[in-house]
Amino acid sequence: MTYAKEKEVAIAAATAAAKLCEQVRADIPQAIEKKDKSPVTVADFGAQAIICQALAAAFPDDPVVGEEDAKELRKPEMAETLTKVTHYVQALSPDATPEDVTRWIDHGNGQVSSRYWTLDPIDGTKGFLRQDQYAVALALVENGEVKVGVLACPAMPLDGGQTGALYVAVRGEGATMVPLSGGEPQRLQVVMADDVANFRFVESVEAAHGDQSKQNAIAQAVGITTESFRVDSQAKYGIVASGKAALYLRLPSPKYPDYRENIWDHAAGAIVVEEAGGRVSDMYGQPLNFAEGSKMMNNRGIVVSNGTIHDQVIAALAEN
Ligand SMILES: Nc1ncnc2c1ncn2[C@@H]1O[C@H](COP(=O)(O)O)[C@@H](O)[C@H]1OP(=O)(O)O
Numbered sequence: 528m529t530y531a532k533e534k535e536v537a538i539a540a541a542t543a544a545a546k547l548c549e550q551v552r553a554d555i556p557q558a559i560e561k562k563d564k565s566p567v568t569v570a571d572f573g574a575q576a577i578i579c580q581a582l583a584a585a586f587p588d589d590p591v592v593g594e595e596d597a598k599e600l601r602k603p604e605m606a607e608t609l610t611k612v613t614h615y616v617q618a619l620s621p622d623a624t625p626e627d628v629t630r631w632i633d634h635g636n637g638q639v640s641s642r643y644w645t646l647d648p649i650d651g652t653k654g655f656l657r658q659d660q661y662a663v664a665l666a667l668v669e670n671g672e673v674k675v676g677v678l679a680c681p682a683m684p685l686d687g688g689q690t691g692a693l694y695v696a697v698r699g700e701g702a703t704m705v706p707l708s709g710g711e712p713q714r715l716q717v718v719m720a721d722d723v724a725n726f727r728f729v730e731s732v733e734a735a736h737g738d739q740s741k742q743n744a745i746a747q748a749v750g751i752t753t754e755s756f757r758v759d760s761q762a763k764y765g766i767v768a769s770g771k772a773a774l775y776l777r778l779p780s781p782k783y784p785d786y787r788e789n790i791w792d793h794a795a796g797a798i799v800v801e802e803a804g805g806r807v808s809d810m811y812g813q814p815l816n817f818a819e820g821s822k823m824m825n826n827r828g829i830v831v832s833n834g835t836i837h838d839q840v841i842a843a844l845a846e847n
């Protein structure tokens with residue numbers, strides 16, 4: 528299985544969604560508060576609509592497990608927001624109606640099964656609103672294993688001065704980065720153990736999404752003495768896959784000890800790092816479980832590394 532069509536459709540859909548997000552961002556979006564108090568914008572809805580439309584057309588039998596749903600958007604008081612979402616979707620799909628948009632968004636409310644897609648239309652909405660890093664993250668999972676992952680990071684600075692990266696991985700075929708503006712795919716390779724200058728670590732900007740003091744202690748314990756890069760979203764996986772950091776730590780926040788990670792926050796990033804030669808596990812060294820449901824109930828914390836230091840990190844975590 529080469530997943531050629533899956534890869535092509537995922538790249539096109541994520542690229543289109545990233546374009547929509549950048550358009551919304553240029554217009555300075557307002558945050559809308561979700562029931563769980565986390566922010567969402569018209570771009571989150573628009574990107575999920577565009578991607579689900581493409582997936583439904585190409586793979587009508589595949590469920591999509593996405594972050595957003597259209598329940599709130601269908602309420603009469605949200606009519607203005609739905610009009611705005613439709614306006615941005617129409618820039619890419621001119622015949623789209625508000626009914627199409629809500630139907631496409633809800634196509635993303637599928638269930639985990641033996642083959643499914645998982646989508647975070649905007650991972651790092653807080654970064655998106657801050658004009659900082661964010662990612663459009665899409666992955667195909669079969670029998671619990673991520674097979675294809677596409678991560679669009681429109682704000683990622685590239686060597687040479689351009690901005691915007693598309694990270695792509697297919698299981699067994701390696702990972703590449705293509706500038707979002709187009710160009711030749713470049714093969715990704717995690718940092719080598721002797722590349723001291725790039726032996727840094729990345730963590731969330733949002734202190735509440737992790738345990739920054741423990742993350743720093745563990746990084747130091749494995750010999751990373753420089754301060755962390757703080758970056759929003761799965762862009763952190765792209766940075767590790769590109770060899771610009773050796774470690775991404777996401778340890779449970781003491782404030783939210785019962786938090787469980789969502790599959791769409793890790794599936795695309797994880798395959799990109801693994802196919803670039805790195806390793807991904809939870810804080811106990813267990814593989815991430817993409818087979819049970821949208822929340823990874825049996826995993827705690829996330830450790831992403833270049834591979835060479837992975838066992839050392841897990842050992843340091845067991846001791847601390
Ligand atoms: N307590 C928490 N611990 C870890 N991740 C969290 C927590 N609360 C929210 N998140 C998730 O962190 C992600 C952003 O990650 P980052 O900090 O790396 O940019 C969001 O998808 C968000 O999920 P949600 O969108 O469901 O609130």
Ligand SMILES: [Mg+2]
Binds near residue numbers: 650
């Ligand atoms: Mg997210």
